[in-house]
Amino acid sequence: MATLTAPTSAASSSVQIRKRPGGPFRWIRSRIIPIIGVGVLFYMFLPIFVVVVMSFNDPAGRYNYTWNHFSTQAWTNFCGVAGMCDALVLSLFIGVVATAGAVVLGTLVAFAIGRYRFRGRASGNLLVFMPMATPEVVMGSSLLTLFVTLSFATGVTTILIAHIMFCLSFVVVTVKARIASLDPRLEQAAMDLYADEKTTFWRVTFPQVLPGIVGASLLAFSLSFDDFIVTNFNSGSSVTFPMFVWGSAQRGTPPQINVVGSLMFFISLTIVIIGQVLQRRRAKQA
Amino acid sequence: MSSASTASIGIGEEFEEVQRGRRNRNRKKGGGGSTEATAVGSSRWTPYALLTPGFLWLAIFFVVPTITLIFTSLYVGSLDQGYSFTFPGEWATYSNAISEYWPQFLRSFVFAGLATVFCLLLAYPLAYFIAFRSGRWKAAMLVLVIAPFFTSFLIRTLAWKTILADDSPVVRAMSFLHITDVLSAIGLTEGQRVLNTPLAVVLGLTYNFLPFMVLPLYASLDRMDPRLVEAAQDLYSSPWTAFRKVTWKLSMPGVVAGTLLTFIPAAGDYINAELLGTTKIRMIGNVIQDQFFVITDYPTASALSVMLMLVILVMVTIYVRRAGTEELV
Numbered sequence: 001m002a003t004l005t006a007p008t009s010a011a012s013s014s015v016q017i018r019k020r021p022g023g024p025f026r027w028i029r030s031r032i033i034p035i036i037g038v039g040v041l042f043y044m045f046l047p048i049f050v051v052v053v054m055s056f057n058d059p060a061g062r063y064n065y066t067w068n069h070f071s072t073q074a075w076t077n078f079c080g081v082a083g084m085c086d087a088l089v090l091s092l093f094i095g096v097v098a099t100a101g102a103v104v105l106g107t108l109v110a111f112a113i114g115r116y117r118f119r120g121r122a123s124g125n126l127l128v129f130m131p132m133a134t135p136e137v138v139m140g141s142s143l144l145t146l147f148v149t150l151s152f153a154t155g156v157t158t159i160l161i162a163h164i165m166f167c168l169s170f171v172v173v174t175v176k177a178r179i180a181s182l183d184p185r186l187e188q189a190a191m192d193l194y195a196d197e198k199t200t201f202w203r204v205t206f207p208q209v210l211p212g213i214v215g216a217s218l219l220a221f222s223l224s225f226d227d228f229i230v231t232n233f234n235s236g237s238s239v240t241f242p243m244f245v246w247g248s249a250q251r252g253t254p255p256q257i258n259v260v261g262s263l264m265f266f267i268s269l270t271i272v273i274i275g276q277v278l279q280r281r282r283a284k285q286a
Numbered sequence: 287m288s289s290a291s292t293a294s295i296g297i298g299e300e301f302e303e304v305q306r307g308r309r310n311r312n313r314k315k316g317g318g319g320s321t322e323a324t325a326v327g328s329s330r331w332t333p334y335a336l337l338t339p340g341f342l343w344l345a346i347f348f349v350v351p352t353i354t355l356i357f358t359s360l361y362v363g364s365l366d367q368g369y370s371f372t373f374p375g376e377w378a379t380y381s382n383a384i385s386e387y388w389p390q391f392l393r394s395f396v397f398a399g400l401a402t403v404f405c406l407l408l409a410y411p412l413a414y415f416i417a418f419r420s421g422r423w424k425a426a427m428l429v430l431v432i433a434p435f436f437t438s439f440l441i442r443t444l445a446w447k448t449i450l451a452d453d454s455p456v457v458r459a460m461s462f463l464h465i466t467d468v469l470s471a472i473g474l475t476e477g478q479r480v481l482n483t484p485l486a487v488v489l490g491l492t493y494n495f496l497p498f499m500v501l502p503l504y505a506s507l508d509r510m511d512p513r514l515v516e517a518a519q520d521l522y523s524s525p526w527t528a529f530r531k532v533t534w535k536l537s538m539p540g541v542v543a544g545t546l547l548t549f550i551p552a553a554g555d556y557i558n559a560e561l562l563g564t565t566k567i568r569m570i571g572n573v574i575q576d577q578f579f580v581i582t583d584y585p586t587a588s589a590l591s592v593m594l595m596l597v598i599l600v601m602v603t604i605y606v607r608r609a610g611t612e613e614l615v
Contacts, residue, residue, distance in 0.1 A: 037415035040408045041427075044434050044496060047445035051437060054448060065447045105340035112336035124337060131348050133546070135554025135598065137571045141578060141591045142351035145358040148584065165347040168340055226439050228557060229571075233578065245440040249561055253444060261441035268436035272429055 048265055055258035062252025074255035081254045087244035088260065094156065094240060095225040098163035102220045105164070106171025107213055113172065114179035131169045139166060140233030147234065154236035162234045163227065167220035174219060178212025211279075218271065352595075359588035369584065379589045387573050387590060391597070394569040397484065397559075398552035401491035405499040405548045406541070408492070413503035413540070414533075418512060431500050439494065443561050446490050450481040450562070457481075482564045490558035498547035506540030507533070542609045550598055570594055 028035075054064055058071035079085040113124055131139065143162050147154055182205070190200040228242040235243060245257050361369040362376045384391075416427045434442060449456055460466045461478045469475040474485040510533065518528035534541075556571030570590060577587030 033411050033415050034419060036408075036411035037419075040412040040496075041430055043408070043493065044431070046449060047442045047493065048434065048437055050445040050448050051441055054445070065444075065451060067448075105343055108336040109340035112333040116333035118330075118333045121333075124341065127341060127344055127349075131344070133550055133602070135550055135571075135594060137554040137556065137574050138355075138591045138595045139348070139351075141574055141587060142355035143347060144578065145354040145584070145588055146347070146351040149354045149358070161347055165343060168343060172340070222435065228440060229555075232575070242438060242440050245438065245444070246557075249440070249444060257441060257444075261437045265433075265437040269429075269433065272432075272436075276425055276429065 051258050051261040052265070055255055055262045057255050057258075059253075059255060064253045064255045064258065071255075074259045078256060078259060081256045083239065084241075084244055084254070084256055084260075087239045087241045090156070090238060091225050091241040094159055094163060095221045098160055098167055098224040099217050099220040101160070101164040102167035102171050102224075103213060103217050106168045106216065106220075107175050107209075109168070110172045110175035110179060114176045128169050128172045131166055132173075136166075136227075136229035140230040143230070144233045154234050156238050158234040158236065159231055159238060159240065162230050163224040166227075166230060167223050170219055170223060171216040174216040175209065175212045178209050178215075182208055215275075222268070355588050356592055358584055359586075359592050361585045361588075363585075364583070376585065379585045380593070383586050383589045383593070387570065390568055390570045390573050391593070393567065394553050394571070394594075395597075397488050397491060397569060398549050398555075400488045401495065401552045402499075402545050402549045404488065404492040405496050406545060409496060409499035409503055409544065410537075413500050413507055416500075416504050417507035417510075428501075428504070431497055431504075434493075434497060440557060440561075443490055443494065443557055446486065446493070446562055447481060450486050450489070452479055452481065481562065484563070484567055486562040487558050487567060487569075490562045491552045491555060494555075494558065495548040495552055498551075499544040502543035502547065503537060503540040506537045506543075510536045538609060542606060546602060546605070550602070553598060554594060 054067070055074055056070055056072060057064055057067055058069040058073060060066070060068045074080075109124075109128065112118075113121060113128070140162070143158070143165075144154070146152075147158055152158065186204055186208070187200055190204045195203065226242060227240075228246060231240055232243060232246070239247070241260065245253075248254065248257060358369070359379060360376055363369040412431070416424060416431070420427050448454065451457065457466070457478070457480050460469075460480065466475055466478050466480065469485055470477055474488070475483040480486055514532050514536070515528050518532050519525065523531065553569075554571050556569055556575055559567065559569040559572055574587050574590050574594070577583050577590065581587075
C-alpha cells in the first residue's frame with residue numbers, strides 16, 4: 001500500500017509524489033483505496049437494489065426470490081396480503097410509543113450523566129452500556145423468563161416494555177454526545193444577561209440539545225420498528241411487521257413486503273437528506 | 287453528519303469510555319479532574335432524580351431478567367408439569383446442554399469471527415477513504431454507509447436469497463472463475479452452490495453488521511492528525527511501516543469498538559443462519575429459539591443463553607485487556 005498519507009495540503013502531496021517510486025502498478029496503487037471503498041459501498045447497496053427491483057416482480061410461485069415478469073401489482077394492491085397491513089400498523093404504533101418512552105427516560109438519564117459529576121456515575125455508564133453489549137437472543141430470552149416467572153401474559157405490552165428497554169441506551173448515548181458538545185460559555189452568557197436558571201435551560205440549553213433528541217428519536221424508532229429477535233421472544237400472539245416477514249419466509253414471500261422495504265428506504269433517505277440540508281443551512285447561518 | 291451515524295459513532299465512543307474507565311480505575315482510585323461543564327444550579331440530588339426513572343426501567347427489565355434467566359436455567363420439570371426450583375439447582379442441565387450443543391456454539395463463534403474479520407478487511411479501506419479522501423463528499427458517503435439501516439433487516443437478508451440463488455449472475459461468475467471450487471474445497475460452500483452453505487451465512491452476517499464496523503473506524507481515523515503519517519515518512523519509514531506504526535495504532539480504539547459491535551450481535555444472531563443456511567449449519571441462537579418455542583425446554587434454553595452471555599463476556603474482557611495493553615506499548 002503506497003498511498004497511506006492523506007493529501008490534505010498541496011505541500012504534503014508534492015512530498016508524496018517525490019518519494020513514491022514509479023512503476024506500472026503506480027496508477028492502481030494510488031487508487032486502490034478508492035476502488036476498494038467504492039466496491040464495499042456497492043456490496044452494501046446491492047441488496048437494497050434487489051429489494052426495490054423485486055418489488056416490481058410478479059413471482060412465479062409463492063416465493064419472490066427469482067425474477068419472473070414486470071408488474072406494478074404489488075404497489076397498487078399494497079394491502080392485498082392478508083395480515084401485512086395490520087402488522088405494519090402495529091409496528092408503527094409500537095415504534096411511536098416505544099420511542100416516546102425511551103426518549104423521555106433516556107434524555108433525563110443523558111442530562112444526569114452528561115452534566116453532573118456524582119457518586120456512581122461510572123456504574124451508571126456501565127448499566128447504560130450493558131444492554132448494547134448483550135446479544136439480542138440473551139436479552140429476549142431473559143425478558144421472557146421474567147414474564148414467565150411473573151405469569152405475565154406476553155403481548156403488545158411486553159413488546160413495548162422490551163423496546164423501551166433496548167432503545168433507552170441508544171437514546172442516552174446519542175443525547176449525551178450532543179450535551180458533551182455544547183459550549184458552556186453560551187449558558188454563562190445567558191446568566192450574565194440576567195436570565196434565571198429556568199430561562200437559561202429552556203431558551204439556551206434545550207434548543208441546542210434538541211437536534212440530538214430528534215436524532216435519538218429517529219434512531220429509537222428505526223430500532224423498534226425493525227426489531228425481530230427480542231420481539232419474537234416477547235410478542236405472544238401479536239404480529240409485528242418483522243415477524244410477518246419472518247413468517248412469510250416460511251409460508252411464501254409476497255412482493256408487497258419488498259414494497260414496504262422500498263418505501264422504508266426512500267422515506268428514511270428523504271428524512272436524512274432533509275436533516276443534512278437543515279444542518280448545513282444552520283451551519284452557514286452561524 | 288446524520289443522526290444515526292452520530293449515534294453509531296457514539297456507541298463506539300461509549301466502548302472507549304467504558305474501557306478508559308476500567309483502565310483508570312485500575313490505575314488509581316478517585317481523583318481525576320474533569321473539564322466538563324457542570325450544570326447550572328445543581329443540587330446534590332438532581333442527578334439522582336433525573337436518573338431514577340430510566341435506571342429503574344433498566345434495572346427491572348434488564349438486570350432482573352438476567353437473574354430470572356439464571357434461576358430458570360436451574361429449574362427442574364417441564365412446561366406441562368410445571369417447573370420447580372430446588373436448591374442447589376439442576377447443574378446437569380448445563381453439562382447436558384454443552385455435550386449436546388457444543389457444535390452449534392463453536393459454529394456461532396467461528397461464523398461470527400469470520401464475519402468480523404471480513405468486516406474489518408472491507409471496512410478499513412472504506413473508513414480510511416471517507417476520513418481522508420472523500421473531501422466534500424464526506425457527509426454524503428456517511429449517509430451511504432448507514433443506508434442499509436434504512437430498510438428492514440429481514441427484507442435485506444431475504445434479498446441475499448435472490449443474489450446468491452443457484453443460477454444468479456453472482457454465483458455463475460464465481461463458478462466460471464472457479465471460486466466456488468476453491469471455496470467448496472475448504473468447506474465454505476457445497477459444489478457449485480452458495481445459498482444454504484456456511485459462506486452464505488457468513489456473507490449475510492458480514493453484510494448486516496458492516497456499518498457497525500465502518501462507523502467507529504471512521505470516527506477514530508477522522509480524529510487522527512494526517513501530519514503524523516507525513517512525519518513518519520519524513521523520517522524514512524516506508525508507507526507500510528508508517529501505516530502499521532502510526533495509522534493502525536491510532537485507529538486501535540475504533541478497531542476494538544468495531545470488532546465488538548460486529549462480533550457480539552453476530553454470535554447471537556439466528557436470522558442469517560435460518561434464512562441463508564440450512565438446519566445442518568445452525569447457530570446457537572437458532573437452538574435457543576427452538577428450545578423456547580418448539581421444544582419448550584425452558585431450563586436448557588436459559589442455560590444456553592447464560593453460557594452464550596458468559597462466553598461473550600469472558601472473550602470481550604480478555605480482548606479489551608489485550609487490545610488495551612497493545613495500545614499502550
